Amino acid sequence: MSINVRLMLWFLAISLIPCIVLTLLNNDRAVRSLERSVRSQLLSVGASKVTQLDNFIRNRRGDIAVISQAPRTTQTIEDLSAAMAKGTLTDAVRQEKEKLFRQWILGYMEAYGYANLYLFDADSRLLYRTKADLDVGDRLLSGPLKDTEFAEVFERSRMLLQSEVSDYQTYPGLNEPALFLAQPVLKEGTVIGVVVLQVGNGELYRIFSDFSGLGEKGETVAVTRKGDQMIFVTPTRHDPKAAFTRKIRMGENRSTAAQKAVQGDRGYGRAIDYRDEPVLAAWTYAPAFRWGLQVKQDLDEAYESIYSQRLLSGLLLALTTAAVVWVAWRVARSIARPVREAALIADRVADGDLTAVCANLKAPGEAGILLQAIRKMTTDLRSLIGRIQKSSVALMSTATEIAATSKQQEQTVYDYGASTNEAAAAVNEISATSKQLVETMSEVNLLAREASQMAARGQASLGGMDQTMRQLAESTGSIGSKLSVISERAANINLVVTTITKVADQTNLLSINAAIEAEKAGEYGLGFLVVAREIRRLADQTAVATLDIERMVKEMQYSVSAGVMEMDKFSEQVRNVVTDVQKIGGQLGQIIGSVQGLDERFDSVTEGMKVQSQGAEQIREAMMRLSEGAQQTTVSLREFNKATDHLREAVGGLKEEVSRFSVGQSAEVTPGAGTSGASFLSRA
Template sequence: MRLRFTVRARLLLACVLPLSLAMVSMLGVVICNYYRDLVRESELRLRAEVNEAGLRIDLANVTALTVPKTMALAQEAGLFGNRLVSLEFARRILEAFPEFTGAYFGYEPDGDGHDRTASQTGEVPSDAVSREGRFLPYWFRDREDPLRIRLSPLVNTESSYYYRGVKNRHEGKKEEEGVSLSGGISRLYRNSGNGAQGQRFTMVTEPYDYEGKYMVEHAVPLLRDGRFLGIAGVDKALNDIDDTLRKMHHHESGGFFLLSQRGRVIASTVDPSARARPIEDTRWLAVLEPAYLDTGKGTFQLAPDPRDGAETYFVSTRLATGDWKLVLVASREEILAGLSDTIKGAVGISAFVLTSVLGLAFLALRTVSRRIEDAARVAARVAAGDLGSRLEVADSDEIGDLLRAMEAMRQALADLIGRVKRSSEQLVALGDEITTAARHDESLAHEFGALTQQVAASVREISTTGDEMVRNVADVAGATAETAEVASAGRACLAETETAMRRMSERMSSVVERFAAIGEQAKGINRIMNAMTDIAVQTNLLSLNASIEAEKAGKQGAGFAVVASEIRRLADQSAVAALDVEAMVRDMQRAVAGGIQVLESFQEDMSTAGLSNVRRLADHFTAVLERIEPLVPGFGQVYEGMRAQSEGARQINDAMVALKDEAQVAAASSKHLSSMVVKLHTAVQELQAEISKFRL
């Protein structure tokens, strides 16, 4: 069963449904774009946070390295070897920078040539030199009282990064060569040989615990003419770096990892147990390794948290000073927490807007559909044939235009039905007239066919008579020739000549009678041709009348106009053929009259001379021969004339046969015209039956 969709349903499907889908799609696109923007913004914010924290830490490192650089430059500028001033200078540095936990110089063994003197004279405090007199002053803050500054000689110079590592790098060796570090460095570290031989560089050591202090050292080599003389450096405690990182972390979850150049965890607010350990010895290797190995501006990862598997952001940045890596850890759920509320709000607003649009659309469509239903009822009344009910329209919108157009259509249809009804009545009357004319044309065509048959029969008789006359004239011509031969043969054949003359006279009488009969028959043909001409004229008039009536009928009479034109053409051809036959008959009459005159003259001569003159014929045989000889060509002419007359009669017979065929065609056309009129009557009756269904 085929479903029936109302206009309201179609409009809902065609307009409201696509609009709803468009709004839902738009909402989806907006949410997707908002999600992408939020994720992008979150990524940028996380990058900004880690970069800001990295800059603050790097700034502290730069400050920490600037001080030992200044100390090294002072040594190289003339302070080297002046142990007392150098000792005081290091102490002043520590006092000036409370963030440092220690400041120191470390000379190479007898680097300034005063080791023995210093050990003997005691000019320099013993806590500033080794037992051999080597200048190794180390000022540091007391653990119990940070304001108290104490002095002791440097230790482990040949097994630590702050001295042996600096010296190794200066000499182009692997910096970890000979260095002992508790816990070791990461196996991922590959930047051991850095080609710094003979060049100035800085050293940030690995963090370690020294007498309960978690610290890192910043050391700079002392150089003179490219020769390594010792180091200048400061110590910086890392005990408070965790607090610093916590203050820079703005999220409830996660925290920071600070990685050293050699792959050890300097600080961790996420997992304190990982501090001072190589990253591969922690459970965070999978997420810290990409950040540690990165040589660019940082990494951005979304990976599972090793502790609970939750999706977590790991964002890193590189600190230029010391080549440290700072990794920010933040839960994805926390970062995107505001998205859910935003999406819910957007969905709620969109649902409200969509519901409002659907309600307004339904009300508008209901109003439109009601008016369309009114138009449908009007159209149904018109389809049922009720053209008398007027439709009043007051609205000026598109549906009002539709109703006004339907009212105009109803009025135009009513006028059209009235005109068609009157035209059908006229067609009925015209069809009756055409039927009468067609029947009259058909009877005339039958009469014309009968007359043509009579004319054809008469022409056939004339043709037969002409053939006999031709044969008789041929016989006369032969007799004349024989007479001439007999006359030329001699008088002895005179008796035979007399007999031949008698026979010739009899035959001439028969010829004269035949010619007279032909003349009478030709007159009868003329009368028949006149009658045929009159019939053709009447047929032409009738066909002209039928053409006029067909033109009045318009398109319905187009077929009758063609038939009437064909009948008029046949009538014209019949008249022309009759005139041709009449002219040929007149020619035949003149030829027959001429032949009769010649034969009568010949017969009169024969009768005048008579058989009584036969005897005198012998005396005048020569004169007779002279008269007969000229007659021989005359009989030849008569023979040719009779033969032409016979041929003309055959042509007349053919013309009459063709005329008979044309008459039959005219009769068939009249019959076809009658059948067309019958069909016209049937069509008009059907038209009237359909028109009767409409009520004006």
């Protein structure tokens, strides 16, 4: 992956992972907090409903106890029971005996909201009732209502001698289900009758129609169990006609919380209500009525604030992602583009192309320093290689001239040998041809001087070539030193990166300390906690960026070290060539000395020929010496030719090495010129 992609991925990881973790943590805390709040609210409402029901029944028990213990009630039951036993209970007698009791009980019932009141004797015969809406027959326990809750509550109260409450039940003749309370009437410890009150449903229904704290859809459901069925005993918020009409079989997947409640269980959790809707419910048991109570709130309504928070968090996360991608792209582009350009130029230089031209690409910080260093290195290499190429051409030309001169000298020596043979053959005619021999020796002397002069020029040319090779060695050393400077600067960059890393670590520690102090400050430190987290995030980003810079600087140091090693090898080759040139110069000096010695011998021969006093023997000996000198000269010239061939091979190798570099039209640029910017070739 490119630096752009890696930096963008790191930016996204560094910025989004904390955001996602924070969002998840906040969402989890919000859900937990909301669940605790909803649970507390539902449990509180459920407990409140149970308390209200207990108070309702307690008050009704108190009311029926007052009625059962009132002297008027006792007197009325005794009078009506006695008249019924004698068979004298006519309508007139009944009205007379009921008159005072009726006036009192009607006011009491109206004040406390009771629907009806019944007085029975101990044998369940009806003595009195305020409204004739139920057919109880001659006796309650053997009449039409013998199998109802009405008869059962009468029997329990008479047997247990205490107030009893029936379950809600529908009765023929009543428009609504009815609830009855029964209380025995005692006289001297003996049951003389039973008072039965029919409780009005209005106040009880008001308890369940109070939806305070349950939102717009929450409600309290009261159920009772009959066999394997669960029966709703009160209207619901979503079904006003649910009382004793809505029934659910035990074990179904609906109203699971209510089923647990009617079985005497208490708890809280998620459940499915009678509408097949998921709800949060608290269920409990109301022992006063033997009812199961379910206080519930729809799940979507309870979690509405959480859903809104999640939507807002998602939008913020999307905006954060877009912003991070944009910033990461900008930062990655500002770092990767100069590095890419530097790598392209370095690759072209490695391939031998030194014609890279500068553009106006700006790069800040260490990337700009890197571009500037590579730009200076390219300029210096272009200038150096240009000079080396020119020097190699000059060396090749000089080597060619030396080879031509040596061949000419070899031919001249060959002529010397031929002249010597002719002189030996003409010894017998020395007397006749002495004048001609003198002239010939003069010509030979002239040729020797010319050979000496040509050898001197060859030695001078080798001296110039030696100077050029020394300059080449110095230039190579200069390149090595400049590459060393680049390596030192890269090391300095490493020091700066290390310092930045330490600063990032310290900043991270400071942000952690600041976060701890902000946590200690509570809600007053929330703003400072956000700032500390942002500082820690920036410190982490700085540490990641410094690691990338350190890696790139190490790669540059590796490349520069390889360049230094190559330049060291090249310097060693140049020094070897200088040594060879020095050897050739020495050999040319020997040739010049030999030629100058021939000049002196030719002078002696000429002088001898002039005086001719030493005779033909001396001439023969002189000619022998001349022949030996010619042979030595031939050997020296052959060695000189070999040295010249070696020089040409060395120069050819040098030219081949530098020929792969292309310096274009800027080979004459002065090293180090134009280093005032950090811009290079920019590719679209």
